[in-house]
Amino acid sequence: MEKELRLDKLLSDSGLWSRKEAKQLLKQGRVQVDGAGGTGPGRKVRPSQGQVTVDGQPVNWEKFHYIMMNKPAGVLTATEDRHQRTVLDLLPAEYQRLFPVGRLDKDTEGVCCCSPTTRELAHRLLSPRHHVDKVYLAEIDGETDPADTAAFAAGMTLGDGTRCQPAGLESLGPGRCRVTLREGKFHQVKRMLAQRGKPVLHLKRLSMGIYRWMRR
Ligand code: URA
Numbered sequence: 001m002e003k004e005l006r007l008d009k010l011l012s013d014s015g016l017w018s019r020k021e022a023k024q025l026l027k028q029g030r031v032q033v034d035g036a037g038g039t040g041p042g043r044k045v046r047p048s049q050g051q052v053t054v055d056g057q058p059v060n061w062e063k064f065h066y067i068m069m070n071k072p073a074g075v076l077t078a079t080e081d082r083h084q085r086t087v088l089d090l091l092p093a094e095y096q097r098l099f100p101v102g103r104l105d106k107d108t109e110g111v112c113c114c115s116p117t118t119r120e121l122a123h124r125l126l127s128p129r130h131h132v133d134k135v136y137l138a139e140i141d142g143e144t145d146p147a148d149t150a151a152f153a154a155g156m157t158l159g160d161g162t163r164c165q166p167a168g169l170e171s172l173g174p175g176r177c178r179v180t181l182r183e184g185k186f187h188q189v190k191r192m193l194a195q196r197g198k199p200v201l202h203l204k205r206l207s208m209g210i211y212r213w214m215r216r
Helices: 007-013 019-027 119-125 144-153 188-196
Strands: 031-033 052-054 069-070 099-101 111-113 134-140 168-171 174-179 199-208
Touching: 007 019, 007 031, 007 052, 019 099, 099 119, 134 188, 144 168, 174 188, 188 199
Parallel strands: 111 199
Antiparallel strands: 031 052, 069 111, 099 111, 134 174, 134 199, 168 174
């Protein structure tokens, strides 16, 4: 049987209001259930049954929103920035409370996920313990060779002492290679390839686990 939810929780779970704002809306009498007022914050509803409205507008309740997007180059993986566009600026108003998971550099494009919390999905996708492959297509200056692939597979130590887990590296011919990581350290692909003398000219994340970049 579907669980009953407190109205203030249902409103804040919609992603449009914080819990505090939801309580305020209820106090102001702007919330109705099935067309009737008299709704205190503690009132419980079954989300799929009662039609909840705020100022007459229906609230579309879903427990969680997860978004997978193709981040363009030139956009920051952040929730807000005073001067530059962020991934949240690319999403409609109802998704502004999400958090990007798995940072991409400003000039990197490709798969970026947004989740309702900073924790669960991030941990699941990024922690090496969960073995989720992050696959990147790199355009490089040069061509990777079997010694580079062996160095990636052995687990590299970067110039500042950062130790990387074993990673996949596949040459795609002159100027291109595919890199597979199971973690996400700062500028990791660029730093690993630079250390092998093959600087990255352009980088795209093709997939995070099952989430894949698709050409439209
Ligand atoms: N590695 C990088 O160097 N940059 C990214 O944006 C992602 C992985």
